[in-house]
Amino acid sequence: MKIATYNANSIRARMPVIERWLAASRPDVLCIQETKVADEDFPAAEIGALGYRAVFRGEKSYNGVAVLSRHDIEGVSCGFDGDGRDEGTRLIAVRVMGVDIVNTYVPQGTSPDSDRFQYKLQWFGRLLDYFSRRFTAGDRLVWLGDFNVAPEPIDVHDPKRLLGHVGYHPDEHRALAAVKAWGFVDIFRKHHPEAGHFTFWDYRVRDSVARGLGWRVDHIWGTGAMAALSVDASIDRGPRTWERPSDHTPLVAEFSI
Numbered sequence: 467m468k469i470a471t472y473n474a475n476s477i478r479a480r481m482p483v484i485e486r487w488l489a490a491s492r493p494d495v496l497c498i499q500e501t502k503v504a505d506e507d508f509p510a511a512e513i514g515a516l517g518y519r520a521v522f523r524g525e526k527s528y529n530g531v532a533v534l535s536r537h538d539i540e541g542v543s544c545g546f547d548g549d550g551r552d553e554g555t556r557l558i559a560v561r562v563m564g565v566d567i568v569n570t571y572v573p574q575g576t577s578p579d580s581d582r583f584q585y586k587l588q589w590f591g592r593l594l595d596y597f598s599r600r601f602t603a604g605d606r607l608v609w610l611g612d613f614n615v616a617p618e619p620i621d622v623h624d625p626k627r628l629l630g631h632v633g634y635h636p637d638e639h640r641a642l643a644a645v646k647a648w649g650f651v652d653i654f655r656k657h658h659p660e661a662g663h664f665t666f667w668d669y670r671v672r673d674s675v676a677r678g679l680g681w682r683v684d685h686i687w688g689t690g691a692m693a694a695l696s697v698d699a700s701i702d703r704g705p706r707t708w709e710r711p712s713d714h715t716p717l718v719a720e721f722s723i
Contacts, residue, residue, distance in 0.1 A: 467563055467723040468493040471684055472705075473571070473612040473666075473714035477501040477532065480712055481509055483705050487716060488516050491702065494536050495562050496716075499571035499612045501530030508532070521560060529555040531569050531611070535562050546596050553589075557596075563723055565692070566601065570611040575632045583632060586614070590641035594648055603649025603689050610686040612714065615642050617652070620661035621682035633683060651693035653686045653719045654701070663701055666714045675706055686719040695721040 470493040474480040477498060488496065501508065501524045513520045513534055523544045524530030533539060541561035545554035559568045570593070575586035601607050615638045619625035628634045646652075654663070664680025671679050688696065699719040706715040 467495075467565065467721045468718060469495045469497070469565075469567065469608060469610070469686065469721070470716050470718040471497045471499070471569070471610040471612075471686055472716040473499040473684060473712060475500050475502070475712040475714065477530070478503055478507070478509060479710065481512060483708055483711060485512075485516060486708070487702070487705050488518065488534075491716070491718065492536075493718060495567060496534040497567065497569035497610055498532040498534065499530070499569070501532050502527055503530060521558065523550055523554045523558055525555050529571055531556060531558040531571055533558060533560050533562075533567065533569055535560075537562050541566070546592055557593075559600075564606060565721075565723065566605060566607045568597075568607070568609045568611075570609070570613070572612060572614045574614050575638070577632055578630065578635055578637070583635075583637075587637055587641045590638075590645055594645045597645070597648050601689075604691060605689055606691050606695075607689045608653075608686060608692055608719075609650060609688070610684075610717075610719075612683060613642065613685050614683055615639070616681045616683050617642055621664075623664070623679045623681070633681060646687065649689050650687040651690060653688050653693060653696050654682075654699040654717065656693060656696060657699045665701055665717050667706060669713050675703070684714055684717050686717055688719075688721075692721060695723060697722050 518534040522532035544550035546552045573586040576582040616622045665684035666681045667674035
């Protein structure tokens with residue numbers, strides 16, 4: 467089973483990239499963040515033409531999450547409440563091939579001295595409560611998406627200079643670590659413990675991809691049961707270099723299911 471995550475930064479703008487990547491990679495499941503489109507305008511027909519079912523929850527110009535699958539999608543719920551009223555455009559959960567998948571677009575946080583940063587820290591606390599209420603650490607569960615946090619020094623291109631910036635701040639590290647301690651394994655790091663792997667390169671930084679000025683803020687984490695089934699994980703940097711790319715690129719994990 468191949469599961470992927472991708473922050474599209476507008477699914478409609480990124481449809482040529484998504485179409486090309488799906489045709490080449492054929493994941494069983496692709497979870498997308500920042501769709502930035504109201505549900506009535508989601509490109510469901512185009513996705514269907516690619517051979518994928520889709521469930522989604524979005525809003526115009528901001529946020530938005532979607533799950534694309536080549537298989538039946540079951541148990542769909544949105545938001546912390548399950549009904550989509552509470553952060554429904556940032557969290558969507560499904561079950562595919564007997565695996566529970568929770569796709570999140572974690573708040574970015576703006577800056578460490580902002581209310582939005584405190585909201586981000588609280589969001590991780592609410593997410594921990596969500597997992598504790600709905601799942602057990604023994605379940606076949608995958609949590610993935612844009613976490614908007616680089617957890618370790620090897621996850622940013624300049625850890626000394628960037629320490630304390632939003633996305634690589636000790637408070638974020640503690641908040642994320644608390645969720646991880648519930649029972650998650652970083653699937654990518656299981657297979658690639660070395661430095662130099664990134665999923666995000668800022669548009670505003672000149673030649674950021676070529677210069678290696680990236681961050682690893684997109685993640686696929688699984689419970690121990692899923693980690694035991696994981697056989698590979700990879701970051702496909704190619705789409706970040708294509709025409710009209712997102713500032714993120716796909717991350718893929720494979721499981722023997």
